[in-house]
Amino acid sequence: MLIKRLIRLRLFYIWITLILLGCSNDEIGLTEFECAEGNFECNVDVALASYVNDFFEEAEARGNGFPRDNIIAEFVDEIVINGIGFSGRGWSDYDGTGQKKIEILRNAWGTMNESQREILVFHELGHALLSRGHRNSRFPNCDRASVMCGDVCDGFRTIYTQADDQRRTYYLDELFDPCIEFPDWATAPPLTNSVIFLTDEISIEHENWNSILGENTVAGISDSVAFSGQYSLAIDAGVQEITHSSVWRYDLVEFPGGVFGSNFKVRAKVKAEEVVGTWAMSLQARNSDDRLIFNENTLACHTLDGTTEFEAFELNHYCFENDIEKISFVIGFIGGTTGTIYIDDLQFIYEK
Numbered sequence: 001m002l003i004k005r006l007i008r009l010r011l012f013y014i015w016i017t018l019i020l021l022g023c024s025n026d027e028i029g030l031t032e033f034e035c036a037e038g039n040f041e042c043n044v045d046v047a048l049a050s051y052v053n054d055f056f057e058e059a060e061a062r063g064n065g066f067p068r069d070n071i072i073a074e075f076v077d078e079i080v081i082n083g084i085g086f087s088g089r090g091w092s093d094y095d096g097t098g099q100k101k102i103e104i105l106r107n108a109w110g111t112m113n114e115s116q117r118e119i120l121v122f123h124e125l126g127h128a129l130l131s132r133g134h135r136n137s138r139f140p141n142c143d144r145a146s147v148m149c150g151d152v153c154d155g156f157r158t159i160y161t162q163a164d165d166q167r168r169t170y171y172l173d174e175l176f177d178p179c180i181e182f183p184d185w186a187t188a189p190p191l192t193n194s195v196i197f198l199t200d201e202i203s204i205e206h207e208n209w210n211s212i213l214g215e216n217t218v219a220g221i222s223d224s225v226a227f228s229g230q231y232s233l234a235i236d237a238g239v240q241e242i243t244h245s246s247v248w249r250y251d252l253v254e255f256p257g258g259v260f261g262s263n264f265k266v267r268a269k270v271k272a273e274e275v276v277g278t279w280a281m282s283l284q285a286r287n288s289d290d291r292l293i294f295n296e297n298t299l300a301c302h303t304l305d306g307t308t309e310f311e312a313f314e315l316n317h318y319c320f321e322n323d324i325e326k327i328s329f330v331i332g333f334i335g336g337t338t339g340t341i342y343i344d345d346l347q348f349i350y351e352k
């Protein structure tokens with residue numbers, strides 16, 4: 001009898017305590033996300049709120065604030081895309097409505113520590129609020145270069161811990177500005193052996209190149225502008241605005257054995273003529289399942305406005321992976337750009 005009363009009494013106290021604490025989530029260590037009034041839905045699960053808050057604060061600290069009226073952050077029981085399961089997902093334009101939204105897999109959340117949870121939420125918010133895609137790059141020391149590393153990046157949710165200020169600061173800086181320089185701690189001993197294993201000086205024969213063009217754009221071989229020899233590849237977006245990217249693509253399917261583990265480099269000479277807008281080059285490496293193993297791009301990090309002489313541009317991928325089947329090198333204009341560029345002297349290089 002006494003025991004029963006004690007239990008009842010204890011339950012009573014627990015009940016009282018819960019009521020007292022229940023007045024405010026703050027008192028039991030939870031912060032709510034404060035939404036602003038607006039035209040979109042704003043609803044952040046209370047268990048995700050502190051991470052979403054931190055993202056907004058880190059953005060504001062870097063002069064990159066967002067209105068707090070457009071974000072849904074919620075838990076779901078399943079995230080499967082093309083038959084593959086994921087722990088999170090983010091949309092910058094959910095269903096074409098402009099709504100920003102992230103989903104977190106409830107089961108995965110339960111297995112993660114605080115740092116891993118932060119990296120997961122920041123990654124998905126990087127898709128949703130920064131419209132960032134995946135960056136499967138590596139540093140010279142082979143560490144992953146970004147919290148925006150995609151689904152092939154095993155273990156990237158341990159690239160920093162909240163206790164390691166230096167690494168955390170770098171990865172957050174990179175999240176909000178992917179153009180920042182490598183950090184000092186990510187360097188490696190200098191590479192001394194450089195091998196140019198493929199050169200294309202562009203000739204009238206150019207069957208390895210394919211053009212993918214937006215409306216009104218023309219692409220072809222120029223026989224009047226060249227860095228070496230007589231020819232270069234040209235893309236002319238004219239004066240009319242194009243809405244889709246217009247690029248030349250070179251597919252590489254054979255690599256020398258020495259390339260594995262090396263710094264893989266592509267170099268091209270590019271000349272601009274009356275360019276207004278953005279040009280870019282990228283490397284995309286896929287395995288036999290057509291999954292993106294690495295990608296590197298110059299997106300928005302270099303400009304080539306106006307009219308220039310030929311200039312050498314490079315992209316590097318450090319720590320070349322084993323299971324690459326094909327690499328596509330893509331170079332050209334982002335949609336909305338006008339003018340002409342000429343491309344010459346493509347080189348693929350590895351350094352060890």
Ligand SMILES: [Zn+2]
Nearest residue numbers: 123127134150
């Ligand atoms: Zn992602």
